[in-house]
Amino acid sequence: MDIMALTAVELAKKIRQREISAREAVEAAFRNIEKQEAVLHSYVTLDREGAFRRAEAVQRRIDAGEEVGILAGVPVAVKDNICTKGILTTCSSKILENFVPFFSAEAMQNLEQAGAVLIGKTNMDEFAMGSTTETSYYGVTKNPWNTEYVPGGSSGGSCAAVAAEECAFALGSDTGGSIRQPSSFCGVTGLKPTYGTVSRYGLIAYGSSLDQIGPIAKDVSDCAAILEAVASYDSKDSTSIKRESYDFTSALVEDVKGLRIGIPRDYFTEGLDIEVKAAIEKAIRVLEERGALVEEFDLNFVEYAIPAYYIIASAEASSNLARFDGVKYGYRTEEYEGLHAMYKRTRSEGFGAEVKRRIMLGSFVLSSGYYDAYYLKALKTKALIKKAFDRAFERYDVIAAPVSPATAPKLGESLSDPIQMYLGDIYTISVNLAGLPGISVPCGVDEKGLPIGMQLIGNCFEEKKIIRAAYTWEQSRTYQRCPIAKKEVG
Amino acid sequence: MKQYETVIGLEVHVELATKTKIFCSCSTAFGGAPNTHTCPVCTGMPGSLPVLNKQVVEYAMAVGLATNCRINQYCKFDRKNYFYPDNPQNYQISQLYLPICVNGSVEIETAAGKKKIGIHEIHMEEDAGKLIHDEWEDCSLVDYNRSGVPLIEIVSEPDMRSAEEVIAYLDKLRLIIQYLGASDCKLQEGSMRADVNLSVREAGAEAFGTRTEMKNLNSFKAIARAIDGERARQIELLEEGKQVVQETRRWDDNKEYSYAMRSKEDAQDYRYFPEPDLVPIEISDQWLLQVKQRQPELRDEKIARYKREYQIPEYDILILTSSKKMADLFEETIALCKKPKEVSNWLMGEAMRLLKEEEKDVDEISFSPAHLAKLIALLDAGTINRTVAKDVFEVIFREDIDPEQYVEEKGLKTVNDEEVLRSTIKEVILANTQSVEDYRAGKTKAMGFLVGQTMKAMKGKADPGMVNRILTEMLNQ
Numbered sequence: 001m002d003i004m005a006l007t008a009v010e011l012a013k014k015i016r017q018r019e020i021s022a023r024e025a026v027e028a029a030f031r032n033i034e035k036q037e038a039v040l041h042s043y044v045t046l047d048r049e050g051a052f053r054r055a056e057a058v059q060r061r062i063d064a065g066e067e068v069g070i071l072a073g074v075p076v077a078v079k080d081n082i083c084t085k086g087i088l089t090t091c092s093s094k095i096l097e098n099f100v101p102f103f104s105a106e107a108m109q110n111l112e113q114a115g116a117v118l119i120g121k122t123n124m125d126e127f128a129m130g131s132t133t134e135t136s137y138y139g140v141t142k143n144p145w146n147t148e149y150v151p152g153g154s155s156g157g158s159c160a161a162v163a164a165e166e167c168a169f170a171l172g173s174d175t176g177g178s179i180r181q182p183s184s185f186c187g188v189t190g191l192k193p194t195y196g197t198v199s200r201y202g203l204i205a206y207g208s209s210l211d212q213i214g215p216i217a218k219d220v221s222d223c224a225a226i227l228e229a230v231a232s233y234d235s236k237d238s239t240s241i242k243r244e245s246y247d248f249t250s251a252l253v254e255d256v257k258g259l260r261i262g263i264p265r266d267y268f269t270e271g272l273d274i275e276v277k278a279a280i281e282k283a284i285r286v287l288e289e290r291g292a293l294v295e296e297f298d299l300n301f302v303e304y305a306i307p308a309y310y311i312i313a314s315a316e317a318s319s320n321l322a323r324f325d326g327v328k329y330g331y332r333t334e335e336y337e338g339l340h341a342m343y344k345r346t347r348s349e350g351f352g353a354e355v356k357r358r359i360m361l362g363s364f365v366l367s368s369g370y371y372d373a374y375y376l377k378a379l380k381t382k383a384l385i386k387k388a389f390d391r392a393f394e395r396y397d398v399i400a401a402p403v404s405p406a407t408a409p410k411l412g413e414s415l416s417d418p419i420q421m422y423l424g425d426i427y428t429i430s431v432n433l434a435g436l437p438g439i440s441v442p443c444g445v446d447e448k449g450l451p452i453g454m455q456l457i458g459n460c461f462e463e464k465k466i467i468r469a470a471y472t473w474e475q476s477r478t479y480q481r482c483p484i485a486k487k488e489v490g
Numbered sequence: 491m492k493q494y495e496t497v498i499g500l501e502v503h504v505e506l507a508t509k510t511k512i513f514c515s516c517s518t519a520f521g522g523a524p525n526t527h528t529c530p531v532c533t534g535m536p537g538s539l540p541v542l543n544k545q546v547v548e549y550a551m552a553v554g555l556a557t558n559c560r561i562n563q564y565c566k567f568d569r570k571n572y573f574y575p576d577n578p579q580n581y582q583i584s585q586l587y588l589p590i591c592v593n594g595s596v597e598i599e600t601a602a603g604k605k606k607i608g609i610h611e612i613h614m615e616e617d618a619g620k621l622i623h624d625e626w627e628d629c630s631l632v633d634y635n636r637s638g639v640p641l642i643e644i645v646s647e648p649d650m651r652s653a654e655e656v657i658a659y660l661d662k663l664r665l666i667i668q669y670l671g672a673s674d675c676k677l678q679e680g681s682m683r684a685d686v687n688l689s690v691r692e693a694g695a696e697a698f699g700t701r702t703e704m705k706n707l708n709s710f711k712a713i714a715r716a717i718d719g720e721r722a723r724q725i726e727l728l729e730e731g732k733q734v735v736q737e738t739r740r741w742d743d744n745k746e747y748s749y750a751m752r753s754k755e756d757a758q759d760y761r762y763f764p765e766p767d768l769v770p771i772e773i774s775d776q777w778l779l780q781v782k783q784r785q786p787e788l789r790d791e792k793i794a795r796y797k798r799e800y801q802i803p804e805y806d807i808l809i810l811t812s813s814k815k816m817a818d819l820f821e822e823t824i825a826l827c828k829k830p831k832e833v834s835n836w837l838m839g840e841a842m843r844l845l846k847e848e849e850k851d852v853d854e855i856s857f858s859p860a861h862l863a864k865l866i867a868l869l870d871a872g873t874i875n876r877t878v879a880k881d882v883f884e885v886i887f888r889e890d891i892d893p894e895q896y897v898e899e900k901g902l903k904t905v906n907d908e909e910v911l912r913s914t915i916k917e918v919i920l921a922n923t924q925s926v927e928d929y930r931a932g933k934t935k936a937m938g939f940l941v942g943q944t945m946k947a948m949k950g951k952a953d954p955g956m957v958n959r960i961l962t963e964m965l966n967q
């Protein structure tokens with residue numbers, strides 16, 4: 001049996017039924033890792049020994065007939081900005097090259113509660129700043145579909161690991177599209193929940209008001225089950241929201257009859273790749289054929305989303321990243337004379353170019369004299385964008401949109417032109433600004449053989465509607481396995 | 491020389507008396523080994539998040555209400571960004587845009603009469619850790635035990651004109667806050683800290699002069715000296731035709747001189763912005779009402795009530811209410827013995843005398859009101875006389891003993907046995923024939939001497955009234 005070809009839910013079932021052992025699942029994941037990691041580099045840290053230890057512990061409970069969680073024994077990869085107790089957590093930055101947290105993120109604890117077995121920490125853009133996973137201090141991750149291309153970012157390592165079957169599923173984080181965009185580039189499914197659904201406690205902050213942890217997996221069913229496991233109200237996170245229900249899997253129903261789907265005209269204009277556009281329109285037609293009511297509308301304020309996002313996220317980041325100063329933990333420069341020299345050299349040497357760019361941008365927009373013109377205006381824009389979505393959701397249950405204007409760019413193409421890179425976030429960042437849930441589901445490949453993703457956006461707390469729509473779409477097609485994973489089977 | 495007027499505004503930081511820190515559940519207790527009262531939140535570990543301590547909001551509201559502020563029922567926290575190692579996140583969570591209390595005032599009284607001092611705002615914030623410079627190892631160490639201890643900052647309007655007014659204002663704040671139980675407000679220990687903003691202008695001028703901010707003032711005396719020093723320094727500059735530079739100055743109370751820390755030019759840009767990790771605080775009408783209803787009786791109200799209810803002099807009332815501790819002791823003792831005048835006498839007389847003798851603060855009084863009430867009852871019942879009572883009070887004051895038990899054990903009860911007294915007095919009369927003769931010759935002074943001799947023979951335990959009666963009777967026989 002090809003263990004790693006199974007979805008997380010299927011694998012969990014087989015482990016519970018003792019057809020496969022937790023140890024065998026970890027072994028299978030590490031087999032793929034050994035074959036592919038030298039090329040792909042999805043992981044920053046692998047914890048082979050710990051993974052086997054955790055697998056054995058879960059297995060003992062299963063063997064003893066104990067009640068185990070929904071993901072018991074399933075190997076998971078976790079983005080390296082999510083704190084894992086006793087395991088290096090670097091945010092793919094030099095400045096945290098030696099940082100070992102002494103507590104685990106709430107989401108991580110929930111995963112462990114569900115029985116998932118952590119095997120390693122995945123590569124990412126440094127501090128989640130980037131769209132290609134090329135800003136990592138520890139080297140780039142390659143797209144498993146074609147290693148000349150980027151996997152997207154910032155959760156590129158997590159998405160590549162899932163696509164290349166180096167884990168059964170992964171956790172990512174999404175501040176401006178960092179789960180959805182690499183999911184789309186890697187042909188996997190990724191869900192960004194409503195802000196406040198998954199605790200941010202233990203997620204090393206980039207843009208606090210926008211960050212959310214979410215699942216990355218092979219299909220919609222996995223995403224729903226994983227979200228159910230990691231979502232929780234957490235009194236340690238003041239922005240955590242007590243939801244009426246944490247059930248998501250009951251939405252896995254193949255039925256979109258009467259579901260009102262809005263298509264924002266502003267998202268399908270120039271700038272969107274023709275192949276991407278065609279693939280998404282085809283997917284929307286399938287949903288329409290299944291009984292969904294599809295209608296085009298004008299969302300508005302789309303062009304303001306990118307500047308508003310980069311002002312807010314950078315402002316928060318400039319403050320959030322101030323704690324990395326060489327005093328308490330992480331990297332400290334070797335030689336220095338006095339406190340200020342220590343600060344300067346540590347941060348100059350410890351942060352990469354993109355992080356420095358955003359710290360400077362954020363510091364600038366918060367400076368006295370500029371605060372009103374930039375930061376305050378960005379907050380007002382954010383409120384307008386939220387209102388535009390509120391209006392749309394009065395008429396639609398789900399908004400269907402692209403994830404990214406094009407499929408994955410080639411390695412090295414993006415970093416030279418940061419503005420162009422920022423513009424690539426156009427379809428994903430509004431969702432973060434408005435705090436909405438969004439899912440990226442695969443909908444074919446382009447001529448180059450690179451995956452295309454469709455984004456389904458829901459109103460706040462209405463993950464179930466996008467899960468239902470995504471699931472229904474998914475039933476109309478078969479999972480397109482990444483060629484590298486297929487090759488390894490043969 | 492021209493006439494100058496001093497204009498002073500105060501920024502007062504008060505450490506709140508919560509058991510736990512403002513954004514985590516670590517203890518605020520003093521004296522722990524370095525970094526033992528810490529957790530990921532108050533040491534700024536990556537991934538940690540703040541959660542607001544509700545008690546901090548309630549204390550801030552209580553202080554705001556007691557200082558006639560308007561409570562902002564929708565308020566927010568903001569981040570103040572600056573790099574310093576005592577500040578683990580390199581930003582302080584404070585309030586800038588929407589502080590919890592605004593537009594208040596308190597009334598002060600000085601020799602010149604009563605005056606209202608405006609309060610611009612009161613905001614909540616977190617304290618920083620402590621840097622310890624190790625000269626021996628030539629390095630600095632950080633202790634984060636104080637990091638995250640809740641503070642309120644009370645910002646006054648520039649309404650004060652003299653050191654006397656400043657001290658009266660600080661004293662007023664201290665008493666209000668102590669009465670509320672929101673802080674012990676000790677300047678020396680740093681639970682109350684005042685920064686003085688001072689400028690001078692020609693008498694009668696409309697516009698304010700350039701101000702300086704003075705830090706490191708840790709006693710009322712230091713504040714008074716710093717104000718006088720800074721006023722003189724600024725006037726001297728102006729008289730020489732120079733300008734006052736807007737800057738922060740540090741007062742050195744030993745040298746009685748302040749020196750510039752930083753000027754406005756190199757003032758930091760704190761890049762304040764709304765704290766995204768905390769949600770806005772919404773204070774419901776009901777919550778506000780609850781806090782209002784729980785407000786204890788404050789000093790001004792207490793003074794008025796004492797005047798109304800107890801027949802004690804105003805001077806005594808002012809002293810009894812000059813600290814919450816004393817007022818509580820007074821009221822708790824009255825509740826037990828129903829003798830306000832007597833209780834007041836003991837506290838005003840003996841207790842104050844002993845405090846002075848032992849150079850102690852009122853807050854250091856450790857005896858229980860029950861023991862003072864019992865002592866008063868013993869005296870009232872004639873079980874002991876006043877001389878013995880004073881001795882017993884000293885023991886109560888020092889060791890908080892139970893006077894009933896103590897009097898019993900030490901055999902201090904007044905002797906009321908006529909037979910015993912008569913035989914003692916007989917001996918006194920026989921031993922002091924000269925005095926007896928003097929008395930009989932009309933020298934009434936001799937009576938006092940004989941009473942004294944009798945008391946001495948009785949080791950002070952006789953009832954002076956009885957001694958007098960029996961002695962008179964026997965001498966006149």
